Amino acid sequence: MxxxxxxxxxxxxxxxxxxxxxxxxxxxxxxxxxxxxxxxxxxxxxxxxxxxxxxxxxxxxxxxxxxxxxxxxxxxxxxxxxxxxxxxxxxxxxxxxxxxxxxxxxxxxxxxxxxxxxxxxxxxxxxxxxxxxxxxxxxxxxxxxxxxxxxxxxxxxxxxxxxxxxxxxxxxxxxxxxxxxxxETMSTALEKEPQVAILRHLLKQAPNATLVPESVRIDAFLVDTSREIERVVPESEAGSVTSQPDRIPAGPVFDLNKSTIRSWESISDDRLPAAAITLPVAPDPYYQPFLFTSITTHGDHVLRTHESGLTAIRAFPVTGSTPAECRTLQFHYRLGPNPRLIAEAAGQADCPAGL
Missing domain, CATH: 3.40.50.150 (Vaccinia Virus protein VP39)
Structure with missing residues (x-):
């Protein structure tokens, strides 16, 4: 021994x-x-x-x-x-x-x-x-x-x-x-696990504490699924891959950090605010909306796309037809036993969208 x-x-x-x-x-x-x-x-x-x-x-x-x-x-x-x-x-x-x-x-x-x-x-x-x-x-x-x-x-x-x-x-x-x-109690796109709830609860008791990770950011992209790399390749190493992904940015959706947590102090229900995005017009039908997660643990230390199961990409299908007036999506983060981001067609009850 x-x-x-x-x-x-x-x-x-x-x-x-x-x-x-x-x-x-x-x-x-x-x-x-x-x-x-x-x-x-x-x-x-x-x-x-x-x-x-x-x-x-x-x-x-x-x-x-x-x-x-x-x-x-x-x-x-x-x-x-x-x-x-x-x-x-x-x-x-x-x-x-x-x-x-x-x-x-x-x-x-x-x-x-x-x-x-x-x-x-x-x-x-x-x-x-x-x-x-x-x-x-x-x-x-x-x-x-x-x-x-x-x-x-x-x-x-x-x-x-x-x-x-x-x-x-x-x-x-x-x-x-x-x-x-x-x-580090999270999954892709901050779904299912209680990372958001844990940091809210603990930071309230220790408001001067440094958070690790300091930021979990979620952005939306339209992704050409025919060109997105099927094998999980870290973004930092993607230069060596012949087939490069084709992504059209749609905008930031949610950022879990000390500043946003403080901004939620007066919220007592299970709905946290997130951003609204307008989906770009896709060049062809292969493009589908996905959420991308990046995690900054501290300073320059970042976990990027495909470098971990935490930063895999997550589809959020927009159900039904999506005419131009239904392409604006309002997100919010739902707390509870099954926490996750929810997307709703902004102002269009008859144009459903969701995760």
Missing amino acids: IPDAVIIEEFGRLTREILRHDGPRGFLVGLVGELIDILETAAELQIDPHADIAEGETTSRHGLAISPAQAAMCAGEEQRTAVFLRGLHDAIVDAVASNHLPKPVRVLYAGSGPYAVLATPLMAIFPPEEVQFTILDIHAESIEAARSVVRRLNFESSVESFVVADACEYRIPEKAVPDIILS
Whole structure:
């Protein structure tokens, strides 16, 4: 059996490599894969490859909390994990630099999953006197696995507390107000999962906190589906692909960030405002409307189209005929157990549109 000290040293090396890697994606796949292998062993979480991975998911009144098994599998998306780690790393660096009080920077990680994959690697980088983490998840199984990871990797002094709770109901202790709120509880186009509700609830209690991600932006495009790359190719690597996508921008639809969350403070119902767009006239029938998601974790660290399942494109079919007077669509974001963006034909009740 490999001694824990060797595993811990290797874990730190892999984390540093991931943070600074700026080369071929294939090499990053290997780095993140090795990191996840260590976390999987340390978590002592048994995932049955033949079982239904949705088993154990929880549907709350704020959205779907994916199962511990699904959360563990998401950690293996190398670009997603790397961009979030880099963003959180830089957010912590900024917070430490501006922290003039004799106390550590506090990070609240809401929706940690079984590996706490966006926090545990950075415990190898920042000493506990600089940064303290609160690890929160709705599933007790995930928290027990995360606790095992922290114990096995000797990071116990970096964790202020482990919490089993619905992040949308969690009350932040007065003595543990976070400097950074981290949450990656979302799906494509911010549908199904409770990212919006979680950040609204937590930011209200910690209004000065930095959010990671700092922005989740959704834009509409008309897409020529005959030329859109079928294989998932990251936007950053699309230059090497012979067939390039053909997209006509239709405009921004929704942006989840600190400023917009603050602007919703007076809203008490389940409907958040979003933008109106006018669909351009399509050159041919192959063009269909799609939503594109881009995620800025912090600063220059951006997860772009097709770099992750989070930034896959999502069709929003406009049902029925769409004469010119019905091409203006008004969006809103619907909160609740099945959160999502909704598109309605602006001022035209007889010209339906929707997601």
